[in-house]
Amino acid sequence: MTELANTLRQERERLGLTQAALAERVGVSRKTINTVENGIFVPSTILALKLALALGRPVDLLFQLVE
Amino acid sequence: MQNDVDKAERLSRARAILFYLLAATFVASGLIGLKATHSVSQLVGWIVLALLIALNLTPYPPLFRFNRVKQLMNDEATALHRQRSFAAGFWAAIATAVGLAVVARTWPLAADDVARLVVTAALAAALVRFATLELRAAK
Numbered sequence: 001m002t003e004l005a006n007t008l009r010q011e012r013e014r015l016g017l018t019q020a021a022l023a024e025r026v027g028v029s030r031k032t033i034n035t036v037e038n039g040i041f042v043p044s045t046i047l048a049l050k051l052a053l054a055l056g057r058p059v060d061l062l063f064q065l066v067e
Numbered sequence: 068m069q070n071d072v073d074k075a076e077r078l079s080r081a082r083a084i085l086f087y088l089l090a091a092t093f094v095a096s097g098l099i100g101l102k103a104t105h106s107v108s109q110l111v112g113w114i115v116l117a118l119l120i121a122l123n124l125t126p127y128p129p130l131f132r133f134n135r136v137k138q139l140m141n142d143e144a145t146a147l148h149r150q151r152s153f154a155a156g157f158w159a160a161i162a163t164a165v166g167l168a169v170v171a172r173t174w175p176l177a178a179d180d181v182a183r184l185v186v187t188a189a190l191a192a193a194l195v196r197f198a199t200l201e202l203r204a205a206k
Contacts, residue, residue: 023072023139030076031204032144040204041144 005066009037011055025054075139080205082140083198089120090194097187101180113183120190124152124197148200156193163188 012022012033019033026033028047035041036051043051052059069077093116100113126141126149163185167176176184 020070020072020076024070027139028142029079029139029144030072031079031201032142034206035144035204041147044143047143 003066004039004042004063006036006039006063008033008051008055008062011057011062012037015055022051022054026050071135071139074136076205078136079140079145079201083201086123086194086198089123090191090198093117093120093194094187094191097183100183110179117186117190120194124149124156124190124193144204145201148197148204151200152193152197155196156189159192160185160189 012019017025019037020030023030023033026047027050032041032043032047036043036047048059048063052062055062096113096116100109126146164181167181167184170176171181
């Protein structure tokens with residue numbers, strides 16, 4: 001089964017951002033950032049693109065398909 | 068000074084705890100009301116309470132369009148939690164209805180008691196599921 005892995009936590013920590021600070025930048029709640037980082041919640045395309053923009057990374061570097 | 072994200076987190080946590088209390092109160096009132104004779108005003112009161120609880124489980128987006136904190140409290144992850152809570156409520160209603168169909172063979176129940184139990188199970192399960200998912204996501 002194909003799953004979605006992400007490097008959100010590493011990229012966020014690289015910029016020295018807290019989950020709340022990233023949530024504020026993207027316009028979602030902290031729990032949404034937390035659940036995305038933990039792989040519990042798969043974000044919409046719009047949110048994935050907003051996260052990539054906020055972190056200054058291409059979206060395919062933040063999210064990868066894993067078999 | 069709290070920013071909007073902090074406010075939304077605090078209010079979301081309060082909402083989850085309120086939902087647990089609401090579920091417990093609704094179950095208690097549903098069980099206490101069993102086998103009792105209800106006046107029209109009691110029945111209307113119960114229906115209004117059930118509808119208010121059901122409404123609380125929906126996002127009712129037009130009301131939140133211009134309030135940022137409320138938008139944050141009803142973002143993508145919360146929408147998923149609402150969907151999952153609806154599913155939990157659906158299965159609780161099915162399980163309760165099936166259980167009552169079996170029980171009613173030996174212990175006859177009035178139609179309003181059956182309706183009360185099915186609605187109570189559905190709403191309580193949905194409230195508890197939503198509150199649990201919200202609190203777990205915030206950890």
